[in-house]
Structures are given as C-alpha cells and as structure tokens.
Amino acid sequence: MRKALSLVVLLVLALGLASALRGPSIGAEANRGELLDDQKVNFGRRYNSRAVEETGASNVVASVLVTYRGLDTLGEVTVLFVAALGLAVLLHTGRDRKSGKEAEAPSLIVFTGCRFVFPLILLFGAYIFVHGHLTPGGGFQGGAVVASGFLLIYLGCRGRQPDRQRLNAVESLSGVAFVVIGLIGLAVGGSFLLNFLPKGSPYALLSAGIIPVVYVFIGFKVGCELGGIVADLSGARR
Amino acid sequence: MSFLADYVHYIGCFALVLIGLYIVLVKTNLVKVIIGINLIDTGVNLFLVSVGYIRMGTAPIFSEDGAAGKQMVDPVPQALVLTAIVIGVSVVALGLSVAIRLYEHYGTLDLRKIRELKW
C-alpha cells in the first residue's frame, strides 16, 4: 500500500520533471547559444570572461567561491561548524561512557604505516588548499584530505588521538579569521569580503589577493572539523 | 531516443533523486533512510553540475597556454555543488549521530517503533 502510493507519487514527480525538462533545455548548454538577450545576465559567462582580471585567480571556481560568492562559503563553513557543534552536543553524554569492549590493537605494520603516511597526507592536503586558486581543489578539498589523515590515525593508531581542544581552537580561530578578513574588506573598501590584498600576477602562487589566505583558513577549519566529527563519531561507538 | 541521448545526465541524476526518495518513503531503518537522503543529495549535486555542463566543455580553470572562456563549463554550479556537498555532509553526519543516540535510547533504529511522539 505504502509502496504503491509512494510509486504513484514519485511517478507524478517524474512526469513533472520530465515535462519541465522537455523543449529547449535548461542550463548552460541551452544558454550557450544566444538565447538570452543582452539585458539578461549570466553568471557563468560573466565569471568565465572576467574573473581572472577581477580576482587574479586562474581557477574561476575558486574565485567564485571566495569572492563572488564568498558569503555562501562563509555560510557553508558555518554549516559545517554547526554540524560539528551539533554532533558534539548530541554525543556529549555518550562520549563519557567507556565503550563496552576495547577494540583490538592494530598490528605494528599498520601502526607504523599509518604514522608514516599521516604527515604525507597532511602535506598533500596543505598543498591542495594552498594551490586552490591555481589548480583544481581548494580549501574544502584540502581540508577533506587533511581529515582523512585524522581518520587514518583513528583507524590505525588507536589510543592516539589528536587533542580535541586544540582542534576546536583551530576551528574557531580560523572561523573568526575568515570573518575578520571579510570585515577588513568592509573597513578598507566598504564591502564585505572585498579582495583587498594585491592581486599579483595570475598563475603565480602569491596571487589572487585574499583567496589563498581564505583557502588556508578554510582548509584548516574543514580539516579540523571533519577530524572532530570523525573523532566524535568514533568515540560515541558502543 | 534523442530525448534519452540529450537528457541522459538529467535522467540519471533525477533517477538517483527518485530512488533516494523511494528509500526514504519506504524503508523503516533510520540508517537506510539516511542513506536515501545521501542518495538524494548526490542526485541533486549531479543535477547542479549538469546544469552548468556544456558539451565538450573544459574545467573553468585558466592556464598559461590559455583556453577560451566559451568552451569552459559554468563555474557557478560547481561552486554551488561544493557548498551543497558540505551541507549534505553536515546533515548526514548529524543524522548519524542522532541515529547513535536514538539507538541508545530505543535499542532499535526501526522508525515504525520510534513513535513515542505522535498526535
């Protein structure tokens, strides 16, 4: 009954979607031809054509992410932060409880291997977020890589945990730093998240103004947050 | 057939969304429901990306040998997807932690049995 009903409802949904997608398609593909008159703006084409000169970053996605839609990114960071906080709140009492049975200690090879790989992963992560404005990748991706390093530690080197307090401190600090950078922009140029640093020449590491700076903070932040989430989840295991 | 060919990416991502929705609607295990949500997220993300997709387009990254802006795909959906992924991750993480707590309280993840709050 429920299944049949669900199927019917989903069918209607699918029909609606199909009818909306039919005809001149939506999306960049459809907009590539001169379908829209000049009065209409198109973010994608605008950014693709102007981003490099406006921000100095060769990765347009990065410039969109940090400058054009910087507020989104700030919000996104906040969402992650909120999720981490929420996780901590939810698992607050659970964490104090000792887990029922101790997990088996990993073998020496795994232990050593993990310890060996861990800094390399961190380094790779750092590379990704430092070069975010030049190559594919960026703060989030780099942060995720960093967090995977933490995950490795949890899996491979049980008993060794990064200091939660320090992780939290880094998280908060980088969050504050992001806001402060935005506010500096406001103070300097009257506009939040203004790219107030010199843009440098494209394709150089030290270019694109605040983008790499923000990316570094985001990288730290995301890495710590995801690491914290992993830590919370693993600690709450019964 | 041409519809299929032209819209295969849309069909694919909406199929994911619908499958995810079906899971959420029909499955009673909370973890499976979260998986369903995750599937929906994935489908939506794919949809966003395909909105910005241009046939034979390149990534919106300039390099020193120079590629024309016209052939680049739309960078905005990519940025949006990045945000959406993070949000999805957050929701899923929170959902899992809730599932953990719920299991502590109820000893089950069957949503049909977790119905103390009703009416």
Add this chain to the structure above:
Amino acid sequence: MVTRIIHIVLSPLIALVVAVFLLGLSRIVIARIHRRYGPPIYQPIIDIIRLMNQQSISHGTLFELGVVLALAGSIVTVLFIPLGGTNAPPGSYPLAHGLLCPLSSSGGLLVVIYLMLFGPVSIALGAGASENPNASIGVSRKMLLALAYEVPFLLVILAIMSHYGTISIAEIVSRQQDSAWGVFSVPLSAVAAFLILPAMLGIRPFDLVGAPQEIASGPLAEYGGRYLALLTIQNGIQVFVVIALFVNLFLGGGVNVITFLLKVFAVFLAAELVSAVLPRVRIENALRFCWTWPTGLALAQMIITVVSR
C-alpha cells in the same frame, strides 16, 4: 372632586356589602341543593363579628401584614373596576349616571390584572410567615391553581382587549353598551371565562387550596380571630371583583349600579350551581383541565379575533 371622593368611598362599601351578601347566599344555595335548610343569609356577618372578638395568635409582623395587605389589595382592585353606570358627562349625579369607577383612567385592565395578584401574594407571604407546613402546601397549590386559570384568563382578557383595541375597562364597557355584549361578540372567550370561574373564585371543584379536610384550610391554617375575619372579607371582595370583572367584560356592565349588581348575582348563582354538584379535583387535574378546554376555547377566540381584525 367631591364626586370622586364619594366614589372612592362608595365602591369599596358596595363591594363589602355585596361580598358579605354573596358569601351568605352561597351557603344558602349550596344548602338548598343539598336539601338542607342552611344558615341565614346574614350568617357571615355574625361569623365576622364573632371572629373579631375572638382572641387569636399572631406569628409576627409579616403574618399580620399579609392579612392587611391582602385586604388592601382587594379594596384597591375594586377601585379600578366599574361598578355600573355609563360614561355620562361628568357632573351629573353619580349613582344614577356616570361610571362608578373612581380610578378608571389609571392603567385599566392591565393594572387590574396586577392588582388581583396583590391579595393571593399577600396571603401567601403571611401564611408563609407561620411555620405550619400545611400553609405552605396550600400556598403552593394556590400558586399553581392561579397559574392554571391565569393562562386561559389572560387569553380571554387579551382577546377582549384586542377585540376592543383598548386596555381601559370603562371603554370596553361603554363599547358593549353601544353594541353587542361581550358574550355575543367574543362568545368562546365568555365560555372559557365561565369555565374557569369556579377556579378563580376558589370554590368547588377547585377548592383544593383551602381543602379543610386535607390540609387544615391550607394558607388559613394558622389564622384565627380578627385575621380570619379580615381574610373572610377579603375572600368575599375577591369573589366580587372576579364576578364584577366577568360582568364588565362579557355582560356589558350595568347602566347603573342596580343592574350591575343584579348581573353579578346572576353570574354568581350560575357559578355556585355548577360548583355545588361537583367534587373536589386534585391540583394536577385542575392544571390539566384549565389548560385544555378553557385554554383551547380562549385561544380559538383569540385567533378569530386577531384574524378578523
């Protein structure tokens, strides 16, 4: 003014005399029907004088006040009821011409309806002030009986008032003298009124209020001596008032006091004749009776009146 004062003094006196006479008459009539000789017609006067001289008990102010108020109410009622005469030009000799009704212009029939409440309510209060449960039972019956006959009575009165389009009794009387009597213009009402007459007079078959054999005379249980004397007078006047009203409403009043009183006697006799041959009913039956035939007739008359207007 002098006429007026004469009237004011005269009407209650007439009422008083006639009332006492009516009481005596009643006893004779009933005795004769029972094939007894019966007391002399002045027996009530003897009774009253005897009672006035008898020592009695009193239960307090309200107990006494009830009696006084009842009598006062009855006397006042008389002042509002024309006792014969026509609406002749003022100044002529009061008894031969002119309406014998000192307060004809003060509220008319509606006031009379209210003033007729005065007596029963006062007696009820006075009786209630004693502690005798029989009195309470009697009062309760009196109230219900009053309600029983009041419904058809009000219908009758309303039918007449709306038939003549006035609330003034004097006006109604003069209209009857000009044209047909009420018995003929509102016949059903007249029948209804006659049917409830025994109830209004408190005589058999509706003497359940007093019912000496059952509840020791009911409201009068605790009254004796001068109080009972006054109450006897009050009862007589009340009887007179009711019949006078009947005469005024249905029999065209009287062109002078004499004819009026003759009509009163006639009506009283008729009522007594009916009453003498009937046994006492229970209060339920009284209610049921009053609310069926008299009410039905009065209602029919009223509908006819309203429709024909």
Add this chain to the structure above:
Amino acid sequence: MLPTTILIVAFGSAGFVYLAGRVHARVRDTLAVLSSLVLVGLIGLGYGAWREVVYVPDFLGLELVLRLNLLAWFFAITVAAVVSLSTIFSLSYMRRKESANFHYSATLAVEGAMLGTVFAGDLLSFFIFWEIMSWSAYLLISCNRGRALEAGLKYIIMSLVGSCAMLIGLLAMYSGLGVLSIPLVAEGMQAASPGFVLLVLLTFGLGFGIKSAMVPLHTWLPDAHSEAASPFSAVLSGVLIKMGIYGFVLLMYVVVGLKLLLGVGAGWLTFRHILCWLGAITVVVPTFIAVLQSDAKRLLAWSSIGQIGYIILGLSFGTSLAFAGAIFHALNHALCKSLLFLAVGAVEHNTGGVRDLNDLGGLAKRMPVTFACALLAGLGLIGIPLTSGFVPKWLIYRSLIEDGYPFLALAALIGTWGAILYVYKLLHNIFLGQLPEKHREVRRAPLSMRIPILLLGLGILVFGVVPGIPLRAVQDIGHTFGLAQLKVTLWGLGSEAGALNMLNICLAVVIAFAAAFLLLRLGAKGRAVDQEDSYAAGSAVPVGRYHYTVDFYGPLSRMISPYLRDRADEFYYWLAARGREIADLTRKVYTGYAGTYVLYIVSFLAALIFLQLVWHIW
C-alpha cells in the same frame, strides 16, 4: 475629558487595588469602595455635559472616540451604581477569601470595560471594551473555582463566538462604509443595501444576543451567574448582560436606525418580528425553567434570562411605549436582580455557603432587612404596582396589546405568572416556613451587606412610586432616536385612553391599607406567639423538620419538565462533543512515523505538480 478620566480612574484603580491588596486588606477595601463611589460621582457630574473626546488618535488608522450622551449616561450610572453597591457588599462577603485581591481588582476592571463600552463613540472602541469586558468577566467568574470553572469556560467561548461574529460585522461595515464612528456609520447605513444591513444585524445581533442571553443563545448564563461569587453575580445579572441590551439599542436604534430596521425582511418574516418572537420565547421558557430550579442562584439566573426577554421584546417592538418600557425595565431588572443576588449572597454568607433552596427556610426572622428588601425586589421582578417593575411591564404590555400583538402580550403576561411562582418559591424556601435546625445560629447580615441591599430596595420603591424620574430620561433617549414623545408626568403617563398615574394607585393603596389596618385594629388583639408555635390537627407541628420545600411545585414540574429541557444547551454540548471527536480525528494525521511525514511532503509536491499538469493553475 470626563469619559477618559472615568475610564482612567476605573482601570487605574483596578491595578492599584490589586497592589494595595498585597500591602493590606483594609487599604484595598477602602480603596476599592472609594474608587467605585468616585466613579458614581464622576458619572453623576457628567450629566448634561454631553461631549465627544478623541482618546487614541491613531489606532490602525482609526480614531478612537469616547462620547457621553444621555443614553450612555443612563447605562453608565446604572453600571456604576450597581458595581459600587456590589463592591460594598463584597467587604464582608470577600473578607478573608483568598481571591479577594483579584475579585476587587477585576470587578473594577469589568466596570471600566462596561463604562468604556457604553461611552464608546466608535464601533472599534466599542468592540475593544466589549472584549475586555468579556475576558475580565470570564476571569472573575472562574475565580470562584470549582464548578465556576466550567461555567466560565462556557461563558467565554460563547462570548468569543459572539465577538467573532461582531468582528465580521464590524469589519464588513468598515470595508463597506470606510468609517467606524457611530454617527457616520449610522449615516452610511441609510444608503446601504438590504443584504448588507441584514449582515450587520445578524452578526452584531449574534454578539449582543449571546451577551444578553437571548434564547437560544442563553446557555452560558445559568451556569455563569449561579457559579460566580454572589457580588459578581449581581453585577453580571444586574448590568453586564445589560451591555448586550445596550448593544441592541445601539444597533437597532442608532446604527441601523428605526426606519431601516422596520424594512429588513419581507412580510411577516422581518428581522423585527423574529426578534420579537425570540424575545417572547425568552420570556416564557426560561421563566418556567426557573420555576423548576432548586438552587437559589440558578433560579435567579434563569429568571434573568426571562426578564431579558421582556427587554428584547420591548426593544424589538420599536414603538416609543415599548422602547421606554424596555429601557426602564433594564433599569428595574438591574436593581431587582442585583438586590436578589446580593440577598442570596448574604444568606449564603450567613449560612456558610448554603444556597440550595431545599436546605434553607425560616430566615425571615433572622435576617429581616434582607428579607424585606428581597421581597421588594421580588415584587419588582413580578411587576407589582408601586415597585419599579410595574411601569415598564405595563408599558410593554400596553404597547403590545394596542398594536395588536396579543400573542406576544400573552407570552409576556404568562411570564409574569411564572415570575410570581419562582419569586414566591425563592422567598418562601429561604425566608419563610420552618427554620431548619442547622440554621438556628444564623445572625443578621453585617452592615456592609445590608446597606447596599437597603439602597437598592429604596431605589425600587422610589422608581416605583415616582416612575417619572427614569421615564423622562428614557423618553428623552427615545426621542433622540426619532421615537414619538410620550406624555411623561412625574407620576406616570398622561394620555386620553389608558393613562397611568402612579400617584392615584399609590394613594389608593395607602388609603386601602389604612382602611384594612383600621379594620384589623377593630378586632380583638392577637397574642404574639413564636414562629414555631403552630399546630396541625390539634397537635403541635414538630419543629425544624417540616419545612415544605422539596418539590415545591411538584404537580407543575412533573407536568412541564419534560417539555422544558434546555435543548439549546444540549445542542451546543452535542456540537462540542462532535467537534472534539473531529479534532481528535484530525490530529491522528500526525502519526509519529517519519516515513508518513515524508510522504506528506512528497505528496504535497506531487499534488502541486499534478494540479499544474492537469489544470494549468499557473
């Protein structure tokens, strides 16, 4: 500024009295009595100083106006007088009761709201004060606890229904006419379509009908009036339901106007006729239900409905006689019913909370003043001549008869007989007959209870003998509404046929009384014996156990009680039960299962899409 000052005093003192109560009970009592008396004084001063005052210049873009005119003054002085007497009464009644603080404070608030209602110069302020009155009265009813809670709930829910209806009417008026100031609205209504007028009449009529407890909207009243604290019952029955009457006056004579009112409806089925007949039913049925009651306050409550019937009958009849009768009767009923409630309250106070008529008796000797005044009030309720009840009833009857509505008149007159029955039952069962043993220790009521009772009794007597005083005001009010002028004299009405002269009646009664008294003095003196010294069938009646009260009108009640079920009340309860069932069914929507919830969401989306696919709603 006088109306504003009056309201400020009323509401301000409501607050201060509460605070004072936290300091000391005596301070509170003094303050409460003083401020209620000050209000009487202020309103008294306002006589003749008719004016309009804007007190809030901008409330949602509207001007809120207070105005003082004769109509408002008439009702205001009644309200203030009754409330101040009730407050004085409360001094003993509420002493050492825990809710006393709240009682005084809320009574003053209710008074303020009632005064605001009558002073309101525009319909919005009218509505605002009306609502404040409703809820503060609700609190005050509920404050008596116990069964009063249900009564209060019933009252406020019905009030809420009424005020919702009023709100519709009010705003329909505003959107139709663009103004809410009463004179302007009245002007605008003259050009309105009949349907619109009917809408206004129905919606406002519902609100006023509920407040004034017109059958079949009366069902809150018996509970509320009987369960509230007695001083407040007096206010409720005495003046609060008169606010509904005030509303009817305002609606029918000012806002809609008599000329328009007579034209609403067709043939016999006019608004006015329907209201007349509702009034007639309101007179008869509740009166006889009152006869059946055995709770003193419940009896009085039902009697209130019956008396309201007269007022509505008179108002809807719309002749100058009937109008005068109705307004006069409002005053009369305010006096009589407050007095009776206060008297019953005094009895309740003295006997430790007994108000079951079957449990009382013989108190006349113990509480003579209370009894005498209650008697007066009872007679006033019946409408015995020389009480203030006579003239208004006479006016209404006469108007009904002379205009050829004998059936309505019959209803009114039968109602009077019913009134005799219940008044006597009340008085007899409480004050007359045997004194039950448990009430041997009852003492007379305290002074603070006797004073308001006495004053009210005096009022009944004065307005009964000299009906010209209120009658002149009433006929002036009627004159401003375009009703024909009456020939009012100090002693009654002068006219050719069927005039009324209370002086004559009064003199006649006095003379007759004197005569009867003389006659009595002629006889041998009676021997005073104790009340209990009575005999039946030669033996002494046992004392203290033979008070004939239970089933006082047994034969009658057996006969009529099957027909006198409060069907309206049953219907509302039935409605409420069905509503509750539906509500309980409704909330089953929230099943607690998350999958269903998601299904709702997806279905909603699918439904939207389906609508668009099939009907192209966009």
Add this chain to the structure above:
Amino acid sequence: MVNPILLIAVPLGLGFIIPLLGLIWEKPTRYVPAAAMVFNLAASLLLLPKVLQRPWVVETAGLPPPFSIHLVAGPLGVGLSLLIALVGLLVAIYAIGYVREGPVAKYHSLYLFLLTGATGMVLTADLFNLFVFFEILCISSYALVAYHGDRAGTESSAKYLIQGAIGSSLVLIGIGFVYGLFGTLSMADIARNIDSVSPMKLFLPMAFLITGFGVEAAVLPLNAWLPDAHSSAPSSISAILSGIAIKAGLYAVARVLFTIYGADTIALLVLVIGILTLLVGEMSAFSQNNIKRLLAYSSIGQIGLIVFALGLASALGVQGALFLVVSHALAKSLLFLSVGYMIYRTGSMEISSLYGMGRRMPVSALCFTIGAFSLVGLPPFIGFPAKFTVIMAALERADPLFTALVGVVLVGTVVEGAYFFRIVQGLHFRPPPESATPARADQEEAPVSALVPICLLAALIVAVGVYPSVLTHYLGPAARDLLDKAAYIHHVLGP
C-alpha cells in the same frame, strides 16, 4: 552608519568565538549571544529609519549586483531582523539562567548561529545564499532540539532532520532549475526575467522551492515535525523555533511567491492551504494534554492564519500577516518561556500538573495569561490589532466567499480560545495536583534572569496592543517591500 552586513558578520564572528572562549573560561560564554543580539538590536534600530526611505543594497566582494551576493536591507528585512534580535535577545537572557546542564558553551554558540541564519535569510537577496542561511538555521535547530539528549528530544530531532533534509534537497533542486533557466541567482534578476520562460518550466522550480521552504514554514502537510520538535526542545529553543524559525521559513516562501514569482494566480491556493493549516493546527491542539505540544500546535494554527493573510495578496493582507508575525513571535515566545520554568519546577509537561501555578509562580502565570489572550486576539493585547488587520484585509474584498472564509478562520480562533481559556483557568483557579509539594512562594517563582525577558515580552505585548500605530508605521512599507516586485527590482538592479 552601520552596514547591514554587520548584522550577519558580527554574530557569526561571535559565534565562532564562543567555543574558543569556552575552552578558556566557560562562564562568560552565556552572555555572548545576548551581547550579539544587543548589537543587532541597536544596529537594526539605527538602520530602520534609513531603510524606510530607501532600501540599502549591500554588495559583497566589491562588485555591483547582481554579480556578487548582495543583501537588500529593506524595511522588511531590517524589520524582521529587528524582531529576530529582540526575541533573540530576550530568549538569550532567559537562557543565561535556564540552560545549566550539558555543553553550555556549545548551546550558546548554536543558538547564536540559529539567529544568524534567520537574520541572514531575511537580509539576503540571493537565492542560493538564502538556502545557505536556511541550512544554518535548520542544522543548528536539529542539534538544539536534541540538546538535552533525552528520548523525546532525540526522536524529534531525527524526524525533524529527515524532513528537513528532504526539504532542503527539494529547495536545491528548485535552485538548480532556476539557475538553469536564468543563469542568475539574484532574486531581483530572476524576478526581472520571470516572464521570459514558459509556465511549466517556471512552475516546477516554484513548486520545489515552496515545498522545500514550506517544510520549515510548517504549512499544512509539511509541518509534521513541528509539534515534536517544538515540544521536546528546551523551552528557550522552543520559544525561538516558534517565534523566529518558522517565520524565517515563511519569509522564504513569501519571498519566492511574491518577489520572485509575483504569484497572484495561486493566491487562492495559498489561502486555502492557510485555512487548512489553521484548522488542523487548532483542532490538533484542542485536546492536547502536553502543554508544549499544545503550544506547538497552536503555532501551526497561527502559521495558518499568517499564510491565509499572505494569500490575500493585498497590501493590507500582507501587512496583517507581518503584524501577526510580530504578535505571534512575541506571544508564543512569551508562552514558551513562561511555561519553561513551570515545567522545570513540576517536572512534567502535563497540563494538569500545571494547575495551581498561579499561586506558586504568579508572575509567570500572569504573563502566560497575557500571552494566551494575545494569541486568541483579545484586546488590549497585540494579537488583537494583528487579527483585526487580517480580517479587515479579508473583508476588504467585499466578496461573500471571503466573508465565509473569514468565518472559517474565526472558527479556528474560537477553538484556540477554548483551549487557551481552559489552560488559563487551570493555571490560576484550579487546585494544584496532590503530588505538588507546597513550598514557599518566593522559592518557586522563576529567577530574575527569566522574569526579565518574560515581563518585557508581556509589556511589549500590551504596549503594542494599546498603541499599534508604533508598529503599523513600519509594517506598511515592509508589506510593500514584499509585494512590490517592480520596486524591489528597481532598487537592486537600478533602472
């Protein structure tokens, strides 16, 4: 002059600081949300007169709209942020004493983020940015609902999360469509081009957006999470969820409907949905025994009324809706806050266990009464002018259909009155249950930190109820802000 972006940035920054502060010294963290809200309150107050003349379009990253995310601080946005700051501040003060157990610093941080999310939603002029702030709001409320970690809290959090996640996915699909159609995310820009696309292509994203945001806005079939979440959250959170969070969702729906789509054609549909929501909410509340669940259902009812008013799609109707938003925000937070300590003292949410509270906690009970009366719409409380305006707007049509609909709406009011009056009686006039331990009155009343916000809210309710014109001066422009699509486009994008 304060830049409106600070309304978002400052609380956000402070929100990040709280955990840091918590590591060092936990005690002062509880004052941070209050401080942030004081700033927001002051800033909004400063901004309000200015934006009333002309909305302030704020760009970020130094680019003119629509190419970067921009905020529009119009009368509506700033007005709502003022409301958020006000209620947020009072609830934050309440929480100082109320939240004592659990990870307190995290609570305050999450709370601040919740408010920031709401503020961001009402200020932003970018569809995707709206979604991001929406997510901040949602995720922090998922977490806060389960703050106590008890059975009910977790369960409701799970359900809320599932439904919320579905809702936000739907929003995202809608946004994807919109971007695909218009290549832009600026609401003004979308609105400008809205007519260039065929109806079905337009309707689908609208349906997705409305459904998605509607989950948070709690309109009829989408509100199943609400009674659970609002009843099992800590009372301070219930207050803010009922007072602010739903309104933010509603704001999103209204923006989509009115500003982007200018949807007059489906106004009737909205109207009907509103009425259904109202009826179902009130009826479900009718025989509830759990006080917080009852309040939650009553919130649904009020939302229904607001949606009804929005569905009128007239200036007066929207003004009435906004008035209701304010009145409901104040009254419902007052109710939740005042009931919070009662529940705390009795340890039970059964209505019958609250009997006799009028004696034990007189001030709280009095304020509860004021809030309840205001919700029912009795003068002289703020609910009256609000309801009055809505009904005025509905009857303005002078259409029998609308008169009948108003009748139905008022039925809802009567039902609401019925249960609120029952509770008020219970609070003041019923004897306390047997189990209640009689204690000294001064021990039982809520602490000062709770009484201050409660009394302030009550005072506001009465003050605005008596002088509604202090509010109506702002509501008119705010309603125009929402309804007048052309002016909005003009302000953001220039002529």
